Structures are given as C-alpha cells and as structure tokens.
Amino acid sequence: MSEKSGKCNCGAVAFKATPKNGDVGVCHCSKCRRMAAGPFFALDCGDTVKFESEESVGVYNSSEWAERGFCKQCGSVLFWRTKDRAVNIVSVDAFDDPIDLTLDHEVFIDEKPGYYSFAEKAKQMTGQECFEQFAKSSE
Numbered sequence: 001m002s003e004k005s006g007k008c009n010c011g012a013v014a015f016k017a018t019p020k021n022g023d024v025g026v027c028h029c030s031k032c033r034r035m036a037a038g039p040f041f042a043l044d045c046g047d048t049v050k051f052e053s054e055e056s057v058g059v060y061n062s063s064e065w066a067e068r069g070f071c072k073q074c075g076s077v078l079f080w081r082t083k084d085r086a087v088n089i090v091s092v093d094a095f096d097d098p099i100d101l102t103l104d105h106e107v108f109i110d111e112k113p114g115y116y117s118f119a120e121k122a123k124q125m126t127g128q129e130c131f132e133q134f135a136k137s138s139e
C-alpha cells in the first residue's frame, strides 16, 4: 500500500504512514475499549509512522512494552505502539482517505463483552494467542 496521510479531529496531530495492507484488526481488550470508547479498529503500519510534529501527541504508558497515543488537544485515539516504535498499530479512522479495507482479525476476543459482536467473519484470537503470535513474529 502507498503512503497515506491522517490526522486527529482538531488537526493538531498530522501524520503519514504506510499500512502493510488493508487488513483491519480490531481489539476488544478492556484497555482499548476504555480508551477508544469502543473496540479499537486499526491497521498495522510497521515502523512507517511519521508525525509532522510530536508536540500534540500524548503518550500513555500502557504496559511494560507498549504505549498508546492520542491528541493532547482533542483526545482522538490514534495508535498503539511498542516502545521501540518498531510496531505501530494505527487507528483506521485517523486516515484521511477511504482505504479499501477488510475486517481481518479480532484480538482479545476473550475480553469482548457480550452486548455486541460483528457479522463479518474474521479470524478470532484470545489475548494469550495474540501474545504467542506476537512473540513468534518478533523472534
């Protein structure tokens, strides 16, 4: 996929990133849902994320190895990334132009509350399976 531009609601944070593909991953974990006020839909952008300026990028230290980004001005939830910034999972809805997308996988399916579920058939992984896959791919 070619490089895409994106921004937060107020425009204080603008970025460019190259999604690996149009495979949307959605996370149902309690941290994502609390932060994004719903499941977090995102694209894997590897290490390609470039911010115009990092001044308005708020970073929340969410675990030993990962952090979550948002706009300090408007609160838009923007990304989840590893602390070394090698992996950037960017909010689908932060991108400016519609991208041809498919719901590909749902993670932390074991933390999904019972009051919703998706009709799309996507690969489902528990939190544990997700960590195992992540450990394998970073070996």
Ligand SMILES: [Zn+2]
Residues within 6 Å of the ligand: 008, 009, 010, 011, 012, 013, 071, 072, 073, 074, 075, 076
């Ligand atoms: Zn903003």
Ligand SMILES: [Zn+2]
Residues within 6 Å of the ligand: 027, 028, 029, 030, 031, 032, 033, 040, 108
């Ligand atoms: Zn999550």
